[in-house]
Amino acid sequence: xxxxxxxxxxxxxxxxxxxxxxxxxxxxxxxxxxxxxxxxxxxxxxxxxxxxxxxxxxxxxxxxxxxxxxxxxxxxxxxxxxxxxxxxxxxxxxxxxxxxxxxxxxxxxxxxxxxxxxxxxxxxxxxxxxxxxxxxxxxxxxxxxxxxxxxxxxxxxxxxxxxxxxxxxxxxxxxxxxxxxxxxxxxxxxxxxxxxxxxxxxxxxxxxxxxxxxxxxxxxxxxxxxxxxxxxxxxxxxxxxxxxxxxxxxxxxxxxxxxxxxxxxxxxxxxxxxxxxxxxxxxxxxxxxxxxxxxxxxxxxxxxxxxxxxxxxxxxxxxxxxxxxxxxxxxxxxxxxxxxxxxxxxxxxxxxxxxxxxxxxxxxxxxxxxxxxxxxxxxxxxxxxxxxxxxxxxxxxxxxxxxxxxxxxxxxxxxxxxxxxxxxxxxxxxxxxxxxxxxxxxxxxxxxxxxxxxxxxxxxxxxxxxxxxxxxxxxxxxxxxxxxxxxxxxxxxxxxxxxxxxxxxxxxxxxxxxxxxxxxxxxxxxxxxxxx
Amino acid sequence: xxxxxxxxxxxxxxxxxxxxxxxxxxxxxxxxxxxxxxxxxxxxxxxxxxxxxxxxxxxxxxxxxxxxxxxxxxxxxxxxxxxxxxxxxxxxxxxxxxxxxxxxxxxxxxxxxxxxxxxxxxxxxxxxxxxxxxxxxxxxxxxxxxxxxxxxxxxxxxxxxxxxxxxxxxxxxxxxxxxxxxxxxxxxxxxxxxxxxxxxxxxxxxxxxxxxxxxxxxxxxxxxxxxxxxxxxxxxxxxxxxxxxxxx
Numbered sequence: 084x085x086x087x088x089x090x091x092x093x094x095x096x097x098x099x100x101x102x103x104x105x106x107x108x109x110x111x112x113x114x115x116x117x118x119x120x121x122x123x124x125x126x127x128x129x130x131x132x133x134x135x136x137x138x139x140x141x142x143x144x145x146x147x148x149x150x151x152x153x154x155x156x157x158x159x160x161x162x163x164x165x166x167x168x169x170x171x172x173x174x175x176x177x178x179x180x181x182x183x184x185x186x187x188x189x190x191x192x193x194x195x196x197x198x199x200x201x202x203x204x205x206x207x208x209x210x211x212x213x214x215x216x217x218x219x220x221x222x223x224x225x226x227x228x229x230x231x232x233x234x235x236x237x238x239x240x241x242x243x244x245x246x247x248x249x250x251x252x253x254x255x256x257x258x259x260x261x262x263x264x265x266x267x268x269x270x271x272x273x274x275x276x277x278x279x280x281x282x283x284x285x286x287x288x289x290x291x292x293x294x295x296x297x298x299x300x301x302x303x304x305x306x307x308x309x310x311x312x313x314x315x316x317x318x319x320x321x322x323x324x325x326x327x328x329x330x331x332x333x334x335x336x337x338x339x340x341x342x343x344x345x346x347x348x349x350x351x352x353x354x355x356x357x358x359x360x361x362x363x364x365x366x367x368x369x370x371x372x373x374x375x376x377x378x379x380x381x382x383x384x385x386x387x388x389x390x391x392x393x394x395x396x397x398x399x400x401x402x403x404x405x406x407x408x409x410x411x412x413x414x415x416x417x418x419x420x421x422x423x424x425x426x427x428x429x430x431x432x433x434x435x436x437x438x439x440x441x442x443x444x445x446x447x448x449x450x451x452x453x454x455x456x457x458x459x460x461x462x463x464x465x466x467x468x469x470x471x472x473x474x475x476x477x478x479x480x481x482x483x484x485x486x487x488x489x490x491x492x493x494x495x496x497x498x499x500x501x502x503x504x505x506x507x508x509x510x511x512x513x514x515x516x517x518x519x520x521x522x523x524x525x526x527x528x529x530x531x532x533x534x535x536x537x538x539x540x541x542x543x544x545x546x547x548x549x550x551x552x553x554x555x556x557x558x559x560x561x562x563x564x565x566x567x568x569x570x571x572x573x574x575x576x577x578x579x580x581x582x583x584x585x586x587x588x589x590x591x592x593x594x595x596x597x598x599x600x601x602x603x604x605x606x607x608x609x610x611x612x613x614x615x
Numbered sequence: 616x617x618x619x620x621x622x623x624x625x626x627x628x629x630x631x632x633x634x635x636x637x638x639x640x641x642x643x644x645x646x647x648x649x650x651x652x653x654x655x656x657x658x659x660x661x662x663x664x665x666x667x668x669x670x671x672x673x674x675x676x677x678x679x680x681x682x683x684x685x686x687x688x689x690x691x692x693x694x695x696x697x698x699x700x701x702x703x704x705x706x707x708x709x710x711x712x713x714x715x716x717x718x719x720x721x722x723x724x725x726x727x728x729x730x731x732x733x734x735x736x737x738x739x740x741x742x743x744x745x746x747x748x749x750x751x752x753x754x755x756x757x758x759x760x761x762x763x764x765x766x767x768x769x770x771x772x773x774x775x776x777x778x779x780x781x782x783x784x785x786x787x788x789x790x791x792x793x794x795x796x797x798x799x800x801x802x803x804x805x806x807x808x809x810x811x812x813x814x815x816x817x818x819x820x821x822x823x824x825x826x827x828x829x830x831x832x833x834x835x836x837x838x839x840x841x842x843x844x845x846x847x848x849x850x851x852x853x854x855x856x857x858x859x860x861x862x863x
Contacts, residue, residue, distance in 0.1 A: 127647050195645055236800040249800045528629045611629050614645040
């Protein structure tokens with residue numbers, strides 16, 4: 084193999100999300116002389132970012148005092164919170180949990196926020212490289228992380244080099260900051276290699292699917308924040324919806340299904356579409372127009388699943404580490420604070436050593452510890468979960484107990500061992516018609532002639548064992564319809580429509596045999612989210 | 616020889632175009648913007664000509680607000696030597712764009728001007744032709760192959776009837792079609808180098824060009840939505856259905 088071209092930096096940040104950008108910006112704020120770059124696999128900053136998002140602004144105040152005078156393009160002050168329990172035909176207002184009191188917060192688009200932060204980071208002297216995927220880790224002679232290897236461009240599906248082939252370069256730095264977001268593919272490798280999760284519970288996740296709509300004039304009530312639990316999910320499946328009313332007749336809505344669900348027949352995409360047809364929701368959307376859609380896994384494990392966040396030569400921050408606060412359904416403020424904390428640490432020494440201790444003594448982890456038992460409380464069902472939530476909230480998380488988390492892919496029940504609840508789902512009329520139509524609104528784009536970036540280790544398992552035991556749940560949990568079982572002369576085969584992938588990482592997480600490995604496609608591929 | 620390449624900042628070809636609710640234009644809020652794909656092909660061709668030793672310098676020029684510097688920088692990262700921004704906040708129509716480009720042609724005296732055959736936003740397909748006429752030089756449009764030799768460009772054109780090959784004296788205007796080449800990927804270190812390459816800003820007013828409009832746009836509207844299809848059981852039913860609708 085030829086020697087790759089090399090660029091040198093003081094700090095490499097992988098991922099231009101809120102954690103990565105905050106870290107890079109704060110490094111330059113603390114020491115202008117540091118050379119800092121941010122690698123981003125999306126064609127543009129923000130194009131792979133998807134979040135609710137109601138954002139606590141205090142961390143932004145710390146990063147950019149005065150930001151309120153020139154706010155990001157979507158920024159609507161929170162006005163009113165509503166929390167509902169849905170049944171198929173009705174709904175009941177529940178008292179608002181204190182974690183979900185959003186007074187003083189803002190409804191934003193996290194994608195738009197990051198796109199708005201990027202030029203400000205560049206003005207501080209950060210080099211941002213959108214359209215380049217950090218495909219692999221570069222290790223030093225001592226086995227420490229020594230930077231990243233950018234993915235090659237112009238490789239054909241069969242692995243041969245096309246006329247446009249360009250070898251990816253290496254970027255070397257004393258410290259690499261992994262800010263890839265939930266289930267980052269490099270973070271996943273590093274957690275395994277350095278056994279960063281050996282003293283914590285397995286990480287757990289949810290799959291969030293979101294759409295941005297323009298509704299009929301007058302229907303959106305800017306600042307209104309609505310959450311629901313209950314229908315269309317059964318009592319054993321954790322999840323719920325959000326509807327955030329924006330300005331300009333726009334409404335952001337979405338549905339999160341926890342990936343520890345048991346029913347192999349469940350389709351989280353279908354659950355979201357069903358939710359939209361609830362009698363209390365449907366009138367809001369009727370006559371409206373879908374503008375944008377997408378999906379992204381959400382990290383839910385919290386305090387007890389937080390891996391060690393440092394290793395030789397590298398740090399984990401934001402959702403790559405897993406600092407999202409589930410009861411608040413918020414991770415941005417945690418990501419920004421964590422990113423700034425990493426910057427403060429690195430500005431002193433350019434060494435990862437000691438960061439984990441600092442993070443665990445910081446407000447970031449204190450916030451996670453306080454609510455640590457609320458999410459696992461729902462493992463015993465909706466009512467037990469709500470009871471635990473009340474107890475933990477009243478006691479402020481001071482009870483001497485920590486409920487444990489279990490790996491999502493182990494929770495799926497075999498078809499024969501599980502009788503699914505009667506879903507009793509309704510006939511749908513609102514767009515999108517199906518997952519392919521939904522992918523269209525994600526504007527996802529992958530060059531077709533490139534290697535498949537969803538590596539299935541053994542497709543024989545898919546055809547025989549998985550079909551029998553779980554009925555190929557990948558064909559249902561993927562929100563983009565990437566996985567299909569097709570029959571032709573050669574028999575029944577797994578077809579991977581990799582070009583549809585929206586980079587949500589659900590398959591990598593939920594596949595019961597853990598034989599799917601999500602790797603980066605050619606840089607610049609993937610969804611082109613607008614204002615998600 | 617210098618080659619001048621025009622590039623336009625347009626809504627990316629992957630983006631679903633949406634008309635603003637009031638019909639005043641296309642919604643560009645939060646939308647990904649890119650170099651017009653035909654212009655990117657034109658630039659790639661210019662770079663290949665330079666790399667083949669037949670040109671010394673490639674200059675990229677764009678007309679627009681400061682946001683189009685992003686596309687100029689991409690052009691520099693691809694390999695252009697320097698960039699010129701004709702600065703204006705107005706969206707120019709083809710004739711004004713051609714007049715503005717002519718001013719740069721007169722300043723730079725290029726041996727070849729390469730443009731995209733059209734921009735994918737308004738699909739006018741006029742600027743290259745108008746520039747050639749104003750400049751009083753030959754034009755070769757819809758190029759799928761360009762061969763330079765002894766002051767002549769032999770250009771294969773994609774025309775309705777197939778392919779047509781013509782020879783034009785240089786200097787000339789050549790506009791690129793889709794099959795001319797496949798543009799390169801930018802290597803990461805080139806982005807850093809591009810930051811240090813010269814980018815000259817010339818306000819449109821200083822060139823003595825008025826952005827005056829010959830065309831007036833009355834309204835933007837999305838295509839009418841297709842009505843839901845009807846499934847028929849037999850050919851007879853199909854015929855009667857067509858008759859009912861007065862289509863037969």
